[in-house]
């Protein structure tokens with residue numbers, strides 16, 4: 236069933252190479268300029284839904300600006316996800332400064348990303364919202380390349396690049412080495 240024809244437009248199960256620049260309120264927050272494009276598997280929620288949806292049908296070389304509302308980006312800002320934690324709960328080696336990013340283990344054992352948003356005398360405020368929650372996003376995107384996904388990529392639902400750990404794994408068999416002591420036939424003629 237190997238599909239050898241290169242895809243011509245962005246569609247489900249196509250690997251997309253994309254250059255992008257992300258702006259929020261006109262300020263550039265992230266860009267692939269000066270580095271490699273990102274690669275992802277279209278139709279598998281590898282990127283935020285509001286952006287993925289707008290890419291369908293684009294061709295290599297196409298450029299457009301995609302506006303993504305917060306709800307379809309990193310979600311609305313949740314005031315309940317901001318909590319006050321007594322200073323005494325923090326290990327001594329954590330710098331208690333506004334803007335410091337932390338990983339916190341909750342009661343269920345999940346690891347959650349948080350950011351310190353204020354530091355008081357007794358209480359430190361942690362914000363568990365994504366830094367881009369509540370923000371409307373503006374992406375300028377260019378389709379750099381399109382290719383068919385490998386069957387393994389489709390099975391996993393994501394792109395494998397050449398440096399992927401999964402593909403570097405190998406096993407060697409001790410026997411391959413033990414047998415090497417034998418003279419190769421025909422070597423001393």
Ligand SMILES: [Zn+2]
Pocket residue numbers: 391393395401
């Ligand atoms: Zn994988």
